[in-house]
Amino acid sequence: MKLFLKDHLDIILLYFFNAVFLSYGYHRLDGFQTADGICYFLFLSLFLFLMLMVLRYIRKRKLYQTLNRVPDFLEDMVETKTTDDESNAFFRYNRKCYEIYQRQMNTWQEENSRWQSHLMQWIHQMKTPVSVIRLMVQNDTKQIDTFGVLYELDRLQNQMDLMLGLARSGQVKNDLVIEEISLGELLQEVIRKNKRLFIQYQVLPQVTCGDQTLIHSDRKWLAFVIEQLLHNAVKYSSAGSGITIRTKKEGEHVSLAIQDEGVGIRPRDLPRVFDLYYTGSNGRENDQSSGIGLYLVKTVLDNLGHKIEIESETGKGTVVSIAF
Template sequence: MSKIGETLRAYLADRLGGALLFLAEGAVIWLVLWLGEVAMDIRDYILLLHFVLWGLAFCFDFSSYHRQYRYLQKLRDKKGELDRQENRIGLGDKKLFQLCDEILEEQNHLLRQREEEEKNRLKSYQEYYSLWVHQIKTPIFALELLLRGVAEPGLSSQMNAELLKIKDYTQLALQYIRLEDMAADLDLKTYALENIVKNQLKKYALLFINRKVRLELAEFQLDVITDEKWLAFVLGQILTNALKYTAPGGQIRIWLKDRTLIIADTGLGIRAEDIPRLFTKGFTGDNGRRQKEASGMGLYLSAKVMQTLGHAIWLESEQGKGTQVFLNFPEQSLQEY
């Protein structure tokens, strides 16, 4: 429906009484002239003049109504703050629309005030949790020093594995806080992908040993433009997930195909109905609910990070057979960022 047609329907609905009055008045005039035996040419002239005057009044009134209607529609449909100056029409003598303007101005003020309060509240949360994450690093470091003095190798290994989990959860919280300003934190350079992968495997070597999971790492070479810290975070999330859901005696394989890094495990696998939602914030899936350790944030943050870096991530899985995670690195130059 055209804008004019939509306005016309609204106009006729609002002016139905006026339209009926116009028809009734025309009929009364015609009846009076007919009963008064006025000459036909004079009667026709009077009726024509009546219709012309009413037509001019209609055109003027409809034009004014159309502008007002479109103006209020635009105000209604605007997202965020309403700009009452845009497409403003001269309604200074219309008390109703003056009141509308006053209401909108008040709503704008309240909206701006609430937005500012929300920004301040969010900033306070970010500052608090940033401080908490940085403060918690001190006792973590102290624990690492204390564990070096534990004489029993088996106990020391288990405690170090649990300490690594604490560090990972802490890092997850910190990266979530930083995600809003990730672009400002990026340090894009050309890196050898195999070196970043090997560094993460070295970091989680203790978990491989403790969980008795075999590693098969194919030799590969690929230079990628990325941020080493953020890509390492993504690799860490994928490796910890693979280790968490792979039973002792299982295997994790890593290889490169074209420009896609593939990390495959022989773990529990994922239900088909869970796969489309795995990168959704807070979604843990059936495996996460069983393990009772999943936060539903790891893959969500990984997807966000990969998207910001200009990379891609997806996965394939079959329940009971394992999962394959694919990290794709399109060929790019630094000028493209």
């Protein structure tokens, strides 16, 4: 009731001001000959006014009752129906807001579930290199396999880079520093950094790139992209095969292609390779796949304004092309 009175305070004040003003004015013009006439006029107008206010309160009662109480559940705010069009419009608006909220919550819960699933998988992958390093140290404290330890540390570093990249994927634009880069030098730098990966899998990288192939991009993020593409190419290649890395320049346009001779990607998986957490048929057969690498590659390249395309044939290999 208090909320109703506050909501109609201006109407109430206007009524009393209007009633007094009209009564006084009408009386001054000799409209009322006696005090009974004034009282009758005021009583009649007050009665009609109170009837109007009572009817308005009855029509809007559920609305004011809803606003005056704290609901236990959100559903309590959207299920109310009244005979008042304005109140019903308010409840319909609440219902729409609740539906939007429900959709957003469902999306968040799905993303949170996928994140937890990936986190568990990531922890599992981290345990493998840690266990390998521990065994190397425990089995032979005098002659430790330095290469093996460094390779496992590289795996740890790559997985941590993936997690860090995923955590920062929404703020890539804020971290970009666009500059002129020698693509050939950057490729050699990334290959040197991952040399133990090529040795471990016995895969030979072959680079065809002019030293003067210059592009404008972010050095750190582009190196991250190339590194993830090389990791994918190596993981799905057989021992003794090769990876071809070549650049092509046509006028002011430069493109980079990374081609492997691996298992290839099945046609049904190609449209979804950039989806977050999607591992595809190969990922289910290869325990090392996380479904994050290509998602981050696409996200970073989109922020850099570079285009990426993937062509693949099952059993023959995959070609990933980047247009700068």
